[in-house]
Amino acid sequence: MYNENALNKISRDHRWIGVTFFLDLINGLSLTFKYMFSRSVTMQYPDREKWVPYPRHRGHHVLRRDENGENKCVACELCAKICPCNCITVVPYEDENGKRRPLVYDVDMARCLYCGLCEDSCPEEAIALGSVFEYSSYTSEELVVGRDSLLEMDGKTEQPGSVVKARYLPSAQSTVEAQESSGYDWWRFIHRKD
Amino acid sequence: MELMTAVAVIMVKVVLITVILFIVPVPLTWLERKIAGHIQQRMGPMRVGWHGLLQPLADGLKLLTKEDNIPDQSDRVLFKIAPFVALVPPFMVFVAVPFGDSVSILGYETKPYLSDMNVGLLYILAVAGLEIYGVIFGGWASNSKYALLGSLRTCAQLISYEVPMGFAVIGVIMLSQSMNLSDIVDAQEPLWFIVYQPLGFFIFFIAGLAEAQRIPFDLAEAEGDLGAGYHTEYSGMRFSFFMISEYLVMLTISVLCVLLFFGGWHGVLIPLPAPIWFALKVGFFIYLFMWFRFTFPRYRYDQLMSIGWKVLVPLSILNILITGIFVY
Ligand code: SF4
Numbered sequence: 001m002y003n004e005n006a007l008n009k010i011s012r013d014h015r016w017i018g019v020t021f022f023l024d025l026i027n028g029l030s031l032t033f034k035y036m037f038s039r040s041v042t043m044q045y046p047d048r049e050k051w052v053p054y055p056r057h058r059g060h061h062v063l064r065r066d067e068n069g070e071n072k073c074v075a076c077e078l079c080a081k082i083c084p085c086n087c088i089t090v091v092p093y094e095d096e097n098g099k100r101r102p103l104v105y106d107v108d109m110a111r112c113l114y115c116g117l118c119e120d121s122c123p124e125e126a127i128a129l130g131s132v133f134e135y136s137s138y139t140s141e142e143l144v145v146g147r148d149s150l151l152e153m154d155g156k157t158e159q160p161g162s163v164v165k166a167r168y169l170p171s172a173q174s175t176v177e178a179q180e181s182s183g184y185d186w187w188r189f190i191h192r193k194d
Numbered sequence: 195m196e197l198m199t200a201v202a203v204i205m206v207k208v209v210l211i212t213v214i215l216f217i218v219p220v221p222l223t224w225l226e227r228k229i230a231g232h233i234q235q236r237m238g239p240m241r242v243g244w245h246g247l248l249q250p251l252a253d254g255l256k257l258l259t260k261e262d263n264i265p266d267q268s269d270r271v272l273f274k275i276a277p278f279v280a281l282v283p284p285f286m287v288f289v290a291v292p293f294g295d296s297v298s299i300l301g302y303e304t305k306p307y308l309s310d311m312n313v314g315l316l317y318i319l320a321v322a323g324l325e326i327y328g329v330i331f332g333g334w335a336s337n338s339k340y341a342l343l344g345s346l347r348t349c350a351q352l353i354s355y356e357v358p359m360g361f362a363v364i365g366v367i368m369l370s371q372s373m374n375l376s377d378i379v380d381a382q383e384p385l386w387f388i389v390y391q392p393l394g395f396f397i398f399f400i401a402g403l404a405e406a407q408r409i410p411f412d413l414a415e416a417e418g419d420l421g422a423g424y425h426t427e428y429s430g431m432r433f434s435f436f437m438i439s440e441y442l443v444m445l446t447i448s449v450l451c452v453l454l455f456f457g458g459w460h461g462v463l464i465p466l467p468a469p470i471w472f473a474l475k476v477g478f479f480i481y482l483f484m485w486f487r488f489t490f491p492r493y494r495y496d497q498l499m500s501i502g503w504k505v506l507v508p509l510s511i512l513n514i515l516i517t518g519i520f521v522y
């Protein structure tokens with residue numbers, strides 16, 4: 001193992017021995033040699049691998065559905081009120097069952113600071129910040145996402161904090177498609193001195 | 195007819211060695227980046243070709259197509275010829291470097307080197323010293339403070355370290371009683387000179403690191419304080435000539451280490467063909483150079499000078515003394 005105190009182990013009087021035989025340099029060389037044959041931590045994003053975020057990751061917003069497949073949101077506008085960036089616009093209406101639902105539910109991704117307050121404040125657990133993080137675009141208008149696309153977004157991850165095989169799909173909306181559900185734990189290969 | 199064949203053989207060898215020397219730096223740049231990457235737990239180039247193997251070609255193309263920029267108010271003539279002045283000496287060194295025992299191809303007995311000089315070692319040290327001119331020209335002609343400081347440092351460094359390097363080689367010459375490189379290699383048939391000359395090798399290797407301007411002695415192009423040293427102002431093809439010459443100097447030092455101290459093409463234990471043994475040993479030294487580069491920090495300028503003059507020169511004289519006593 002790497003020993004940063006090899007020089008100190010030799011008593012002060014004999015320190016010249018260590019200096020003469022370059023103990024500190026040899027120490028450094030052995031450390032880099034060990035690292036040389038340890039596994040690299042590089043994640044080959046985007047064309048080979050992709051990071052699956054933790055459930056606590058705050059990514060693209062998602063509107064949840066209830067067990068009947070209906071939008072959970074009751075358009076109470078609490079999320080719009082609490083949002084520090086004023087980036088949620090909710091316009092309520094009454095649907096055919098006489099329930100209050102959002103007619104418009106727009107989130108401005110470009111202004112959002114991903115604080116998660118909307119998720120915390122929602123009484124129906126309708127809005128949530130999901131795992132999607134690839135939605136860059138050329139214009140800020142494209143980043144205003146409406147109700148119907150929010151309902152279709154992926155939610156929180158199940159198998160979190162790992163690296164999975166992935167494939168890059170070059171298109172206008174460039175995305176990276178994950179090709180397996182569970183990968184390896186990236187942190188496994190990080191050297192930590194214990 | 196005899197003469198014709200001899201001339202033809204020499205021509206073939208010249209072309210072969212030149213082509214090989216031009217090609218060798220290409221994989222070396224790839225290797226260096228890979229080693230850098232893996233030491234830092236990265237991967238290095240991965241995208242171009244299998245594990246980035248074609249990356250040097252992409253880099254070469256990029257350098258070729260780049261603008262060949264000549265700074266305003268530079269000394270244009272010197273600026274233009276400096277890369278070539280730096281490039282030629284490393285090639286000239288390989289005139290006297292033997293790569294193996296004599297071989298016979300198509301019934302024609304030939305030796306895998308250009309010239310079997312009896313002062314080969316002296317020639318190599320002398321010609322290798324010429325490389326400094328390219329550096330001085332480049333640094334001076336650029337009309338840039340970074341380049342000038344870099345080339346001044348290089349001058350002082352190369353001059354200081356040529357002394358211990360030459361002295362370290364004397365021990366080998368005393369043991370083998372010859373300056374001919376193939377004789378030196380043959381003298382190591384029973385036992386490599388590293389066994390008799392550990393101190394000599396140590397001095398030679400450190401001085402070689404300094405001659406090749408590699409870390410920990412790369413003050414000439416200390417990125418942190420000098421931009422890129424003497425080739426700060428160079429771009430495109432001229433810059434790549436400087437790079438090729440640097441890699442070739444590294445190759446020269448590795449080859450000399452192998453020839454002088456590690457038994458040249460003579461193998462141990464495993465009987466492999468001579469060129470393969472030779473390449474393996476040289477490769478090991480090149481790996482060592484790169485491994486050092488990504489491990490050590492750079493010495494300060496005054497430390498560099500004091501190591502050269504206060505440590506290596508006395509040690510090398512001591513080495514000559516000890517060798518003299520033993521040989522006598
Ligand atoms: S995460 Fe914060 S900033 Fe973004 S929409 Fe929700 S409350 Fe607003």
Ligand code: SF4
Nearest residue numbers: 073074076077079122
């Ligand atoms: S998402 Fe939640 S907080 Fe926001 S309007 Fe709908 S129900 Fe209310």
